[in-house]
Amino acid sequence: MDQPTLGILHPGSMGAAVAACAAAHASEVLWCETGRSAASATRAAQFGLTPVAGLPELLDRSDIVISLCPPAAAEDVARDVAAQGFTGVYVEANAINPERSKRIAMLLEPDAVVVDGGVVGSPPVRGKTPTLYLSGPVAATEHIEALFAGTAVQTAVLGTEVGKASALKLAYASFQKTSRVLVALAVGMAREHGVDQELIDVASRRTDSYLSEPQYVAKTAARAWRWGPELEEAADALAAAGLPPEMLRAAASTLARWHDAKDDSELTLTNALDRLAHP
The missing domain is CATH 1.10.1040 (N-(1-d-carboxylethyl)-l-norvaline Dehydrogenase; domain 2)
Structure with missing residues (x-):
């Protein structure tokens, strides 16, 4: 997957900074502005993210989608993505328990490939270097590793089982x-x-x-x-x-x-x- 397009759901302080780090290896980094606050729009602009009007457009254009949202919203966000028939790599990077990660994988598979993720550390700004832990199919985790290679976001693969990173x-x-x-x-x-x-x-x-x-x-x-x-x-x-x-x-x-x-x-x-x- 050479220079993939990345979509971020949703660009909070962590999500926007993590997505921006991937820009060096992505052809474009997209975010969906529908229903988001003015603060989100300002933050996304500061990090150089490209706005799209709606979720269908973001999913249609993205090869990889990273979900970083409040824990309570994780499954609702995944259901919205599944309803659009997304067929790329979905990185479930929210702070949720392993059983919820597995449920989300069941929602999205087999159309999408699901990678379980967990960010440990502060947002990658002002010298901070968090680690994005990954678990899931080998080919998919390799794509994510390549996306963040040489950036402030370090990656570590824990295995192929969804739930380990969570x-x-x-x-x-x-x-x-x-x-x-x-x-x-x-x-x-x-x-x-x-x-x-x-x-x-x-x-x-x-x-x-x-x-x-x-x-x-x-x-x-x-x-x-x-x-x-x-x-x-x-x-x-x-x-x-x-x-x-x-x-x-x-x-x-x-x-x-x-x-x-x-x-x-x-x-x-x-x-x-x-x-x-x-x-």
Whole structure:
């Protein structure tokens, strides 16, 4: 597949940046502007993505489509794509549990070839280099690897089984995101008793402790609207494996207290903790 056309569904902060990285090896990178916000349009323009009027046109012109959307919308997006009879490579790169990835593959196959994907890391801007983990048919994963070769998006293939990439993504997210929720709870409790600085000092004596980075709590609050549904997905994956999901469901419930802080880049640690205590 030489210089394929790529379609991105939908260009959020991660999706737009990932799609832009593929531009070096794609003949064109398309996105569908129907029903999208002005912020999406501005972001897509900043990353040099080409707008098309509707989903049918995007799918008709695209050899590869990457789905990067909120977890709750993943299956609806896949159904819309399946309804159009898409016959290219569909990269399901959302933070969803492995069973949902397999259901999406069943929706799209055999017309399309489905590759399971999971992005670990921050959007590929300002020197960040996330890894796109892949699992699926060999020929298809090779096409995706070629698409991102030499870019800020690193790729790693985990095998041919759909679900493996999703499992790795959620396994990592289970720790990474839940640990940040625990930081908020620990610092909030310590602050209530006037020992928050002492707690940070204790944590600072250890290496790689998120407790020594409480400023990250504000960023967690701003991202809670996305992280909560992701942890619910991870909880479903734990339950399916016979493991207790309560910790992740509780973390998702905690994140829901920050729903009104969506994407608030001006949020401070104090404000985030106050919202956590008094939603």
